[in-house]
Amino acid sequence: MVAILGISAFYHDSAAALVVDGKLVAAASEERFTRIKHDASFPTQAIAYCLAEAGIGESDIDHVGFYEKPLLKFDRLIETYLSYSPLGFRSFLRAIPTWVQQKLHLRREIRDGLNRQYQGRLCFCEHHQSHAASAFFPSPFDEAAILTMDGVGEWTTTSLGIGRGNRVSLSDEIRFPHSLGLLYSAFTFYAGFRVNSGEYKLMGLAPYGNPQYVDLIRTHLIDLKADGSFHLNLDYFNYCQGLTMTSAKFHRLFGRQPRKADTSIDQLDMDLAASIQVVTEDVILRTANHLHEKTGMDNLCMAGGVALNCVANGRLLREGPFKNVWVQPAAGDAGGALGVASLIWFQLLGNDRQPSVPDGQSGSLLGPSYCTDNIAGRLDQLGAVYQEIPDEGQRNRQVAQLLASGKVVGRFAGRMEFGPRALGNRSILGDPRCRDMQSVMNLKIKFRESFRPFAPVVLADHATDYFDIGEGIESPYMLMVCDIAEHRQIEPDGSSGPVSQGESGLSRVNEVRSDLPAITHVDYSARVQTVDQHRNPEFERLLRAFYEQTGCPVLINTSFNVRGEPIVCTPEEAFQCFMATDMDVLVLENLLLIKEDQQAVTRVSTDQYLSKFALD
Incomplete structure (x- = not known):
């Protein structure tokens, strides 16, 4: 060994x-x-x-x-x-x-x-x-082009290369201080979000804005070449010499100081988010086209923090030159x-x-797990009331029924996921057909910004009926964004069929835009997770039980945590989060807990619970 x-x-x-x-x-x-x-x-x-x-x-x-x-x-x-x-x-x-x-x-x-x-x-x-x-190494490919992009490593910020058999070789790079990751983080900082953790918020905010600053960014901030290489105008940034990301010249260009975290998001923030997202996608597409021309390969593997930009990934898959794209689920430094x-x-x-087929990542289910007996002993010490349902089919049917009735369910089962996405084992689940589910889960369970979209998980064999994902395309790690299928889209006035983009603004957050309103973003997109029997068969069977009861093969899947908290790891953490939020149901392996039954448990207040974490 x-x-x-x-x-x-x-x-x-x-x-x-x-x-x-x-x-x-x-x-x-x-x-x-x-x-x-x-x-x-x-x-x-x-x-x-x-x-x-x-x-x-x-x-x-x-x-x-x-x-x-x-x-x-x-x-x-x-x-x-x-x-x-x-x-x-x-x-x-x-x-x-x-x-x-x-x-x-x-x-x-x-x-x-x-x-x-x-x-x-x-x-x-x-x-x-x-x-x-x-x-490359966990990917299902014998050979592939490789693209890595992040803030900065030692000196490199972008690298291009190939993987063949048991070797990877990097041939081209962009070096610090010129960095697509740092450019995106500069706008994250300017919009009032925390660098290195708030970039996904900027990505989620982008569809509410209009990309009217794209030309301004290209003229003043980045000199982008046809092959995807670029130089930043460092006069507008402060990350080389200071404690902030942007300089006074950046602030003058866009007409104000960086937004403070405790102030309201305005139209400028939304429009800048939309604009830098367009620029980011353009850089990635140009780089990918150049890499394809250079290697002639059909497969692409990606990692680095920029590879977590699932909107760009989805566009790369749709419009890029590669037939297959595989992104490392833990694309950031942890990976x-x-x-x-x-x-x-x-x-x-x-x-x-x-x-390995489908890949060598084992569904990214690589963390710790807990047996039912161990969990039951811990719950007994906490005075929790639970029902043990050892029969998986019966348990799935009961949970599916609770979900279909509008209950929010925390699921803690199997091995914990590796990477920033919960993929069903440390997840909070809900019915995507419920019009109010997004706002309820954002404000009363996740305690996060109302504009943040929720991701759908869908049975792989039904994905194309709900999403414009392409026949045979998988998104098992929630790293691709695609549109809601056209026939499921709904105009804000209630009419069905193809939709227009409409006006921007956070006032649109509660608009019904499809027959799955809780997972449809303002631009009719969704960050899709497909689930099949190969990577996570137990989660697939729960989703299928929901489909058999409701005719809907889709659930909301968001990470089991509140804003500012890492995803739960232990049964105690799952129970504490369950008790401190408005979650209705908790599934811990074979055990089922209903919130109303926990009368004897001393409940930690929401404020006390949130105070343990630095909200970002």
């Missing part, structure tokens, strides 16, 4: 992944265990879980890999500070103590983190090489742990690779 541990840490979303004899057996982010969103500390608990899942200890590990080269990153940091000196002095003072105390001593930190039980060599690969490996572990097994150790 050969056990390889991959680690990402100290920058954003620390994580661990374990590959044993070439099989990805476990992966998890540290935030799920510490309950600190985007926890960047050494992933002690994530490592402990991965080793426990494989039944081994630190001394049984054969190889350890880290997802980037810290000294090369430090080189970029110092060179950037010197280039802007003395303007970057405050930023330098904030960053340098952590580097001196911790990041420059990463070998020591890793060995200490493994309790000095691991005595082997440590492998450090480049950040975008980790992304590329995480994209780098998976990437470096796979890279060591295949490329450094030279092991053969046989692509």
Whole structure:
């Protein structure tokens, strides 16, 4: 047995992944265990879980890999500070103590983190090489073009390459400070959202606006070439030398200071969101076209934080040159742990690779699970009232009936997902046919902005009847956006058929735009998850039970957490979230809990519960 541990840490979303004899057996982010969103500390608990899942200890590990080269990153940091000196002095003072105390001593930190039980060599690969490996090696392709895009690794912000057999090779790159990820984050910051976590909010806000600033962005902020390469005009940004993303010149260009987080969103924010989304999609499409011309390959693999822009991914699949697109579900830094572990097994150790079908990601269900008896014991200690329904068919029928009656159901079953999306095992579910379900779930359960759309999960064999997804196209990891099928669209005045885009503005949030109003975004799009019997058969059977009762093969699927909280990891966390919100039903493996039955449980107030998390 050969056990390889991959680690990402100290920058954003620390994580661990374990590959044993070439099989990805476990992966998890540290935030799920510490309950600190985007926890960047050494992933002690994530490592402990991965080793426990494989039944081994630190001394049984054969190889350890880290997802980037810290000294090369430090080189970029110092060179950037010197280039802007003395303007970057405050930023330098904030960053340098952590580097001196911790990041420059990463070998020591890793060995200490493994309790000095691991005595082997440590492998450090480049950040975008980790992304590329995480994209290609779990993919179902024997060969593929590779595109990675993010904020920045060491120096690279975009890389192009190919994967063949057991090797990945990167050939072209764009380097810091020119970064599509940082450009998008600058607009995230300017719109009042938190950088590195609020980008998906900007993406969700974009359909409410008009992209009227596209030409202004292209004229002043980015010099974009036909092949997708670009340069940013750094006069408009402050991330090289300061503590903010945008400069005074940026603010003058758009006529105001950045929006404060506690103020209302106005039309400028919506229009800028729409505009930068268009520019981002244009960059990605041009880059993909160039990569296709360069490689001649039919398949594309993607990773890096920009690859989580599912609107751009959907457009790339529809309009791009590649026949097949596979995106790493944990496309951000957390996925780098998976990437470096796979890279060591295949490329450094030279092991053969046989692509897995449908892929080698195991549905991204790579986190911890809990047995019913264990959960029941914990619930008994909490004084919870529950019903055990060991027969899966009976349980699914009962849950489906509750969903069909308008109840909101939290589902905690099987192994936890790896990546930012809940895919059914740590999910909150609802009936997408209910007109008020989006606002109820946003405001009373998730405690987040009302404009945020919810994603649908659909039986794969019914997807084309509800979504313009294309015959045979899968979206198992909720990473593609497509339109609602034309015959299901409804004009705001109630007429059916093809629709117009209408006017922009958050006032449109409650418009009924299809016969599945709770999952239809203002532009008639949806971030679709297809589910089949291969990746998550138990979740597929629940969805099929709902379909058999209602004739609707679609449910709302959103992550089991509230705003600012990592997705729940343990049964206790699921129960606490259930009790602190207006969720109606909780399913914990074979156990069913109804909110009204929990009279004897001391309920934590919503305010007390939310106070544990830094809302973003």
